[in-house]
Amino acid sequence: MSIQILPDVLVNQIAAGEVVERPAAVVKELVENAFDAGARRIEVEIEQGGLGLIRITDDGGGIAPQELALALTRHATSKIGSLDDLEQVASFGFRGEALPSILSVSRLSLVSRTPGDGHAWQVDGAGALESEKPQPAAHPHGTSVVVRDLFFNTPARRKFMKSESTEFRHIQQLVGRLALSRFAHGFRLLHxxxxxxxxxxxxxEVGREERVGTVCGEEFLRHAVFLDEQRGGLRLWGWVALPAFARGQADLQFLYVNGRAVRDKLMTHALRRAFADAMHSTHYPAYVLYLELDPARVDVNVHPQKAEVRFRDSSMVHDFLFGTVHRVLRELRPDPALNRPAQFVAPMPPAPEPQQSGFRYAAPASRYEEAREVAAPAWTALAAQVAQLPQSQPVSLSMPAPASGLSVEPEEQPLGHALAQLQGVYILAQNRHGLVVVDAHAAHERVLYERLKKQLAEGGVPSQALLVPERLQLPEDAVDALEARREELSRYGLQIDRAGPGSVLLRAVPPLLSREDVPAFVRSLVSDEDLRESSHHLGEVLDAQHRVMADMACKAAIKANRRLTLPEMEALLRDMERTELADQCNHGRPTWIQVDMAGLDRLFLRGR
Incomplete structure (x- = not known):
């Protein structure tokens, strides 16, 4: 076949393959055009998941009648006029491809009215523009783009669309994402x-938080902290959820660069590293974050759908995002009133309407029995534990002894005072809000982990020589790996010498590890591929170091069924209050929960 120039319709359909991936992509392009037109209110009307109808109506500046047909012509735009404009793009639909691409695969009507016109004007097309001469139409100031029968002339593309509910879910998520990019705009979505x-x-601020709560859910907002920091011409602001709110999927990650919603690998990597030692590796952080910088320092013209960007100084942006979020997370301390990692909600059956009489409503006995059955096992165990405690327990710590009775803890002790230990696993404490339940192992693990990190940063983990060196039998390649890392392992307080082809001698160990814990810890080291393989990439080295310290802290932390004294429990609570990221262990599990008095009252139907 000889070389030939493709017809305009086919060129536009090829471009549509890049721009119009699904109905949600059409909505994105048209709403962003409304942004650029200065609209303040945008209505999105959908039928049949967007395959039947997409109507975007705005109250923007409109399009002059003589430019309506031009707007549906490929590479026609009012957003840029020179290379300088392209290098510092501040608008959205600057490519001039969206409208002609959408037209090429749908039946489209474009109706618009500028403030100076007495009425609106309209052009129509099905795959291509029917006439370049607009027709009079009725429409308020602004623009409506009506897209019907999407992919009607490309049936192969239409077959790849999902169900109506799936396609609309993509549109709903998109509109929510766009609504978070423009708080000053009103949005209305109909299906x-x-x-x-x-x-x-x-x-x-109140209105912005309400919108974030509507789009992301009140649960996200309740677990989120607000940040706003500027440095080196960069500003990062928005909401970051606490690590304990980590998700099983990346469905609550909203990133914006100069108001443009993006999916940027560099930014995502920086934020994931900020959560690295506070979240399980299979979970994802949740955030709504806005990065603002000079448009000349970011290239938004690197993706057909403008979903990705390229920064002029990517390392600076990465470090700024990582440093800001990491610092915010590490400055948090356990705060039952504000930063609760988890909240116990007591079950409560719905109560019937009270009788219209002078008597207070009393729940039927069956409901009291139901609540009593729910609460009985926990409170019976608690009563048994409390009964076994001595009447007077001396406390020798730097902190004051816990007062007897229903005392209120000072502000600097938000986790309150220890009452008892439950089943050798949980510490029960009382604070001004109610009951605090602490996972002793998880909490101690985080305290030790942060202590090890500090020691490593200050020169190395202390080492304690063994009176009698301990011999360990290991595979020969594992012994080779340990020998190659001998100097590095000494920073963790380990002194290891080769004793033969398949054995090593442990001569010194970190003081926090018991002799029984050391063999398992050493074997975990040689099973770590990042440690066994030579790596000089800073991120991989740091990840390996964190895993070593996390494993060391896990091995040394309080084990289940270890009986703790009240002073030991008090000391752990105070350590948690002084420790960074104490709300979760190194694996991302919560270390404590707050059961407030309202939750306890619901358990026992008090006041009902």
């Missing part, structure tokens, strides 16, 4: 003539 979302414009 099959049913209102799904109605967000008025907001311009204050």
């Amino acid at each position: 099959n003539r049913r209102k799904v979302l109605d967000l008025p414009p907001v311009d204050d």
